[in-house]
Amino acid sequence: xxxxxxxxxxxxxxxxxxxxxxxxxxxxxxxxxxxxxxxxxxxxxxxxxxxxxxxxxxxxxxxxxxxxxxxxxxxxxxxxxxxxxxxxxxxxxxxxxxxxxxxxxxxxxxxxxxxxxxxxxxxxxxxxxxxxxxxxxxxxxxxxxxxxxxxxxxxxxxxxxxxxxxxxxxxxxxxxxxxxxxxxxxxxxxxxxxxxxxxxxxxxxxxxxxxxxxxxxxxxxxxxxxxxxxxxxxxxxxxxxxxxxxxxxxxxxxxxxxxxxxxxxxxxxxxxxxxxxxxxxxxxxxxxxxxxxxxxxxxxxxxxxxxxxxxxxxxxxxxxxxxxxxxxxxxxxxxxxxxxxxxxxxxxxxxxxxxxxxxxxxxxxxxxxxxxxxxxxxxxxxxxxxxxxxxxxxxxxxxxxxxxxxxxxxxxxxxxxxxxxxxxxxxxxxxxxxxxxxxxxxxxxxxxxxxxxxxxxxxxxxxxxxxxxxxxxxxxxxxxxxxxxxxxxxxxxxxxxxxxxxxxxxxxxxxxxxxxxxxxxxxxxxxxxxxxxxxxxxxxxxxxxxxxxxxxxxxxxxxxxxxxxxxxxxxxxxxxxxxxxxxxxxxxxxxxxxxxxxxxxxxxxxxxxxxxxxxxxxxxxxxxxxxxxxxxxxxxxxxxxxxxxxxxxxxxxxxxxxxxxxxxxxxxxxxxxxxxxxxxxxxxxxxxxxxxxxxxxxxxxxxxxxxxxxxxxxxxxxxxxxxxxxxxxxxxxxxxxxxxxxxxxxxxxxxxxxxxxxxxxxxxxxxxxxxxxxxxxxxxxxxxxxxxxxxxxxxxxxxxxxxxxxxxxxxxxxxxxxxxxxxxxxxxxxxxxxxxxxxxxxxxxxxxxxxxxxxxxxxxxxxxxxxxxxxxxxxxxxxxxxxx
Numbered sequence: 054x055x056x057x058x059x060x061x062x063x064x065x066x067x068x069x070x071x072x073x074x075x076x077x078x079x080x081x082x083x084x085x086x087x088x089x090x091x092x093x094x095x096x097x098x099x100x101x102x103x104x105x106x107x108x109x110x111x112x113x114x115x116x117x118x119x120x121x122x123x124x125x126x127x128x129x130x131x132x133x134x135x136x137x138x139x140x141x142x143x144x145x146x147x148x149x150x151x152x153x154x155x156x157x158x159x160x161x162x163x164x165x166x167x168x169x170x171x172x173x174x175x176x177x178x179x180x181x182x183x184x185x186x187x188x189x190x191x192x193x194x195x196x197x198x199x200x201x202x203x204x205x206x207x208x209x210x211x212x213x214x215x216x217x218x219x220x221x222x223x224x225x226x227x228x229x230x231x232x233x234x235x236x237x238x239x240x241x242x243x244x245x246x247x248x249x250x251x252x253x254x255x256x257x258x259x260x261x262x263x264x265x266x267x268x269x270x271x272x273x274x275x276x277x278x279x280x281x282x283x284x285x286x287x288x289x290x291x292x293x294x295x296x297x298x299x300x301x302x303x304x305x306x307x308x309x310x311x312x313x314x315x316x317x318x319x320x321x322x323x324x325x326x327x328x329x330x331x332x333x334x335x336x337x338x339x340x341x342x343x344x345x346x347x348x349x350x351x352x353x354x355x356x357x358x359x360x361x362x363x364x365x366x367x368x369x370x371x372x373x374x375x376x377x378x379x380x381x382x383x384x385x386x387x388x389x390x391x392x393x394x395x396x397x398x399x400x401x402x403x404x405x406x407x408x409x410x411x412x413x414x415x416x417x418x419x420x421x422x423x424x425x426x427x428x429x430x431x432x433x434x435x436x437x438x439x440x441x442x443x444x445x446x447x448x449x450x451x452x453x454x455x456x457x458x459x460x461x462x463x464x465x466x467x468x469x470x471x472x473x474x475x476x477x478x479x480x481x482x483x484x485x486x487x488x489x490x491x492x493x494x495x496x497x498x499x500x501x502x503x504x505x506x507x508x509x510x511x512x513x514x515x516x517x518x519x520x521x522x523x524x525x526x527x528x529x530x531x532x533x534x535x536x537x538x539x540x541x542x543x544x545x546x547x548x549x550x551x552x553x554x555x556x557x558x559x560x561x562x563x564x565x566x567x568x569x570x571x572x573x574x575x576x577x578x579x580x581x582x583x584x585x586x587x588x589x590x591x592x593x594x595x596x597x598x599x600x601x602x603x604x605x606x607x608x609x610x611x612x613x614x615x616x617x618x619x620x621x622x623x624x625x626x627x628x629x630x631x632x633x634x635x636x637x638x639x640x641x642x643x644x645x646x647x648x649x650x651x652x653x654x655x656x657x658x659x660x661x662x663x664x665x666x667x668x669x670x671x672x673x674x675x676x677x678x679x680x681x682x683x684x685x686x687x688x689x690x691x692x693x694x695x696x697x698x699x700x701x702x703x704x705x706x707x708x709x710x711x712x713x714x715x716x717x718x719x720x721x722x723x724x725x726x727x728x729x730x731x732x733x734x735x736x737x738x739x740x741x742x743x744x745x746x747x748x749x750x751x752x753x754x755x756x757x758x759x760x761x762x763x764x765x766x767x768x769x770x771x772x773x774x775x776x777x778x779x780x781x782x783x784x785x786x787x788x789x790x791x792x793x794x795x796x797x798x799x800x801x802x803x804x805x806x807x808x809x810x811x812x813x814x815x816x817x818x819x820x821x822x823x824x825x826x827x828x829x830x831x832x833x834x835x836x837x838x839x840x841x842x843x844x845x846x847x848x849x850x851x852x853x854x855x856x857x858x859x860x861x862x863x864x865x866x867x868x869x870x871x872x873x874x875x876x877x878x879x880x881x882x883x884x885x886x887x888x889x890x891x892x893x894x895x896x897x898x899x900x901x902x903x904x905x906x907x908x909x910x911x912x913x914x915x916x917x918x919x920x921x922x923x924x925x926x927x928x929x930x931x932x933x934x935x936x937x
Contacts, residue, residue, distance in 0.1 A: 077157075077160075077161065078167065078168065081157040081161075082158065082161050083714065084714075084715070085150070085154050085157065085158060086104060087384075087385050087714050087715055088715060089144040089147065089150065090104050090143075090144065091104060091384065091385070093145060094114075100114040100115045102114030102115075104119065106168070110166075113129065116141065117129060120166050121162070122162065122165045122166040123162070123164075124162070124163075125158075125159045125162040128162050129141070130158065130162065131159055131162055134150050134154075134158060135155060136149060191387075191713070191714060192719070192722065193372065193690060193713070193716075194387070194686055194687070195686060196684070196686055197686050197689060197690065197726050197729050198726060199726065199727060199730035199731075200218075200727055202214050202217050203221035203723065204217075204221070205217055205221060205224070206224075211750065212748075212749060212750045213745065213748065215724065215728075215745065215749040216750045216751055218723055218727060219721065219724065219751045219772070222720070222721055222772050223772055223773075223774060226767060226772050227762075228762075228763050228766055228767055228772055228774045229760065229762070229774065230750075230751070230773075231754050231755060231760065231763070231774050231775040232755055232758055233753050234753055234754060234755035234756075234776065234937065235755070235897075237257070237261070238755060238937050239269070239753055240260050241895075241896040241897075241936065241937075242776075242937070243269075243273060243276060244256070244276060245781070245785060245789075245936050246699075246700055246747070247276040247277065247279070247285060247743065247747075248276055248279050248281035248282050248284070248285050249281065249284065249288075249782075249785045249788060249816075250785075250788060250789060250792050250797075251789055251792065251793065251893075251896050252896050256272075257896055257897075260272055269747075269748060269753075270748060273743070273748060274744070277740045277743060277744065280320055281799070282319065283315070283317060283318075283319040283320035284316055284801065284816055284818050286319050286739075287312065287316045287319055287818065288784060288818055289695070290319075291312060292837055292842075292843040292845075293365075293369045293695075293710075293843065294351055294354055294369065294842065295838075295840060295841055295842050295843070296308075296311075296354055296839060297354065297822045297824045297839040297840070298805045298822045299822070299823040299824065299825070300823070300824040301357055301824075301825060305350075305353045305624050307621065307623065307624055308350055308353055309802075309803070309804050309805055309819075310347055310621070310623055310624070311347055311348070311350025311351065311354075311623075311624065313347075313801075313802040313803070314347035314350070316802065318331070318348075322739065322740045324736050324737035324738060325681075325692055325732070325737040325738075325739055326737045327345065327737070328737075329370060329677060329680055329688070330345070330674070330677040330678065331346075331347075331348030331349070332351045332677070333349075333673040333674065333676055333677035334673050334677050335347065335348040335349045335625070336349065336408075336625060336627070337673075337674045346408055346623060347623050347625075349623070349624070349625040349626050350623060350624045350625070352400075352403070352405070352624075352626045353624040356840055360397065360400065361376070361842075362400045363375050363376055363393060363400070364842065365842045366680075367388075367396070367655075368842055368844075369710065369842055370680055370687075370688055370691060370692075371680065371685075371687045371688060371712075372687055372690070372694075372706075372709070372710060372711060372712030372713070372716070373655070373687070373712065374710075374711060374713060375388055375392070375393060375655070376393070378390050378392060378393040379638070379641050380638075380640050381640070383713075385713055385715050386657075386713040386714055387656075387657045387661075388655060391637065391656075391663070392653075392655050392656055394634075394635040394637050394638075394650040395635075395650050395651060395652055395654070395663070396652075396653075396654070396655070396676070397635045398633070398634045398635040398650065398651075398652040398672075399671050399672045399673055399676050400671075400673075401633070401635060402628060402629050402632035402633055402652065402671035403627065403629060403673065404626065404627060404628075404629050405624070405626055406627045407622045407623070407624065407625065408622055408625045409620055409621075410622055410623065411620035416620055418617075419617060419619060419620055422612065422616045422617075423616060426609065426612040426613055426616055429608050429612050430609055432605050433587075433605045433609060436605055437587055437590060437602070440594055440602075441590060442537070444585070445533060445571055445583070448583055449530045449533045450526070450530060451526075452525055452526035452529045452530070453519070453523050453525065453526040454477045454478065454522075455477075455479050455484060455487045456491075456504060456522045456525060456526075457477060457519070457522050458470070458476075458479055458487075459484060459488045460508050460518070461473050462484070463508075469481075470484055470485065480593070483583065483593075486582045487582070487583075489582065490569070490582040491505075496569070497562070497565045498562035498563075498565050498566045499562065500528050500566050501525065503521055503524070504521050504522070504525055507521050528566075529566075532559065532563050532566060532567050533567070533571070535559060536559060536567055539559065542557055543556045543557055567581075568581060569581060569582065570582060570583045570584075571583055571584055572584060573586075626673075628670055629671070632652070632668070632669065632670060632671045634649045634650055634651055634652055635649070635650055636649045636650070637649075637650060651663065651665035651666070652665060652666045652672040653666060653672070654675070654680070655679075658682075658687075681737075687712060689729035689730075689732050689733050689737075690706075690712065690729045692732070692739075693725065693732050693742065694706050694709055694719075695709050696728075696739065696742050696743065696746070697728065697746065698845060699845075700747070701752075701773070701776075701777055702777040703845075705719045705720055705721050705722075705724060706718070706719045706725065709844040709845055711844075720772060721772075728742065728745075728746075731745060751773050752776075754775050755775065755937065756776040757937055758775050760774070760775075763775075778935050778936070778937055780848055780934055780935050780936075781936065782834070782835070782836075783817070783830070783833075783835060784816070784818060784831075786834060786934065787817045787830075787863075788816050788817055789933075790864065790867040791814055791867065793867075793893045793894050794868075794870035794871040795870065795871070795874040796867070796870050797814060797815075797816070798814040798815045798816075799816070800815060802819075803819065805819055805820060805821040806819060806820060806821065807820070807821050808828045808830070808831065809828065809829075809830075811863075811866075822839050823839075824839050824840050827839070830861075830863070833853060833857060835847060835848055835849055858928075858929040864928060864929065865921075867928060868921050868922075868925035868928055869918070869921050869924075871890070871893070871894075871924040871927075871928070872918070872920040872923075872924045874893075875889055875890055875920065876920070883908055883911050884908065886911075887904055887911075887923075890907075890923070890924060890927055891903065891927075894924075894927045894933055895927075895932055895933065907923065910922075
């Protein structure tokens with residue numbers, strides 16, 4: 054019996070040692086190699102050194118072996134990173150590695166430089182297949198396995214499975230869990246987390262008086278049923294999909310309906326797998342209603358000048374940086390270039406469309422009237438274009454007279470030139486343009502050199518001037534005529550639809566001369582000096598032409614007046630009639646095309662095999678199904694981690710959009726797999742996930758605790774021994790100020806409004822998100838760039854934020870409104886005002902000391918509005934700005 058126990062013990066020790074070896078390599082060594090070494094030393098790269106395997110490092114390169122296992126001092130790798138080698142200092146062109154990174158490499162070499170073949174949960178074998186194998190068997194690509202509930206000492210009794218996993222890790226790290234938050238703290242935290250607003254006085258009182266075991270569960274359930282839950286959590290998702298309302302000139306006018314759909318879907322607890330599929334194939338999974346079709350608005354969020362959907366989908370849903378494979382195979386993750394173009398083909402095989410939300414009769418009527426208006430506008434455009442051509446030739450044919458008149462004005466210093474224009478029978482406004490043009494010194498052509506030389510000479514005969522003016526005129530007329538002929542020829546070439554067509558152009562100097570004279574806007578704020586836009590041209594027309602233009606414009610106005618507002622519609626996509634596979638762009642260059650790649654999902658999700666989608670469809674439904682397939686190890690992990698991060702301020706994997714080799718490893722891998730498993734078990738219900746997380750003891754911890762021991766061992770609180778204090782987001786800050794002042798308009802949905810509009814009291818979710826001119830206040834408080842997928846908010850702490858809070862008119866007006874609210878509820882009794890203010894702003898009762906200090910402030914304040922000053926102080930305090 055003793056011999057058997059010893060055998061089991063040795064086996065267990067060996068397994069533990071193997072696991073520690075794998076963990077050390079995976080969590081410490083591999084990230085250093087991938088971040089600092091593999092960019093140059095992959096596949097026999099720089100100096101012939103391949104660092105993608107142990108064998109490659111033992112073989113070494115031009116300077117010899119990089120590793121001497123067990124002897125760090127003799128290992129070239131260690132000498133290079135320590136900068137003790139006389140010639141080699143690594144990383145090349147980068148700062149020296151941190152001391153902790155160097156120490157990790159030294160320890161690794163000292164213990165034999167073991168290189169696990171399989172880098173992932175449960176890996177224990179050693180081999181020499183290198184980083185390529187490590188990529189394929191990385192932890193996030195291992196199947197999701199629901200772990201057994203972590204065992205804890207018998208004297209401890211974790212409230213939930215989540216607590217068991219957290220507590221087990223704390224025991225392992227030598228940490229002790231901190232105390233629980235007060236009931237007031239917990240309630241404010243729960244409300245801000247789930248609906249983005251503090252609790253009402255009634256909610257606070259009911260919770261404080263409810264001492265049952267189900268008090269917290271009742272609060273969470275009520276908050277999850279609130280319509281404001283969808284508003285709060287929609288904003289998180291909109292950060293990921295880079296939502297916007299306005300961008301340049303071509304803004305999707307009804308895109309707010311996608312935002313409203315996200316709110317509605319979350320409120321209804323639409324299963325997350327259905328929610329995802331709606332983003333790709335909402336029209337295919339629900340053909341009768343538009344409940345899921347609105348999700349297709351996601352595609353309209355693509356920036357106008359680039360295609361980034363592969364990036365947003367792979368990072369947002371799969372936690373992989375798929376866009377890195379656009380130019381070459383991914384340097385770190387198992388994503389070949391073919392995968393990128395396989396995904397891209399799905400998106401480029403679709404086209405934008407509109408789905409009406411009105412009856413067929415309404416749509417048909419609008420479209421008929423819209424076509425009539427468009428036809429009338431086209432007639433105006435064509436008429437102006439024909440008149441512009443006539444005017445252009447007329448001006449060209451009178452170039453000589455304009456040059457002579459301009460010379461006389463410039464010689465005489467006549468600032469008006471009207472009389473001279475009349476004498477030469479030219480238009481004064483066009484003469485002024487010629488004068489301004491001729492005064493420009495630098496021109497990239499020689500057509501006016503002789504004229505300029507003559508005008509600078511004193512003794513020039515009238516005959517010479519007239520002849521040179523005629524010469525310039527002939528050049529202008531010829532160039533205008535040649536430009537028209539080339540335009541007609543090019544139009545015929547384009548109608549042939551030949552992709553190899555080479556359009557014809559004027560000679561370089563002629564093109565530049567024509568552009569300076571007659572081109573429509575061709576640079577910022579610049580047009581040809583003799584170009585007249587639609588509003589400028591009418592005074593230059595003949596009387597008959599001017600009357601005709603008036604008639605055409607009157608018809609446009611008449612049709613425009615009878616055109617109703619456009620019917621509501623959804624921004625959607627549909628498959629192109631002929632879906633097409635994308636060809637690989639070699640090194641990302643669209644001019645260098647390689648082989649065609651069949652449309653398919655990431656091969657790492659299909660066992661490394663390319664499984665092409667049906668050739669007659671875009672493949673978007675098949676792509677969606679591959680993403681939310683329960684066998685896919687990424688999607689459930691990624692969204693479970695995001696939900697955790699949005700509750701705790703950071704994820705179990707901190708790099709919430711990067712579960713690849715360069716991303717961080719999970720602090721609690723078993724807990725992450727537990728959450729992902731539970732999400733799938735509960736039919737992908739996000740509300741169930743919220744409920745389980747928020748009813749755990751670790752969620753209920755206080756942030757107001759300090760432990761020297763814990764702080765020393767885990768200064769960043771990675772192992773959750775206390776709560777993380779979090780500052781209100783930009784939206785929550787604005788909304789909460791409006792809420793406590795009693796001004797918040799809680800209407801849900803609808804078109805966006807400007808956030809800087811002083812009459813806008815709606816939630817910030819409904820403010821205009823502009824990719825060109827971001828709202829200054831939102832940006833000040835760390836609102837992300839709406840042109841980029843944002844994994845999480847990056848909080849800053851800068852003086853300008855405090856200056857805003859101190860001096861902002863918006864904050865002062867909220868303070869004034871809060872003061873009026875206090876007076877309207879409790880009258881002029883200062884003590885009751887103070888108690889109510891604390892209840893509204895801080896969701897708690899003030900202490901006796903706080904009441905005394907507040908009353909002293911109100912009595913001694915020099916302002917003629919002391920209550921407003923008091924309210925202002927409360928609204929800019931840390932307790933209001935942060936959630937403990």
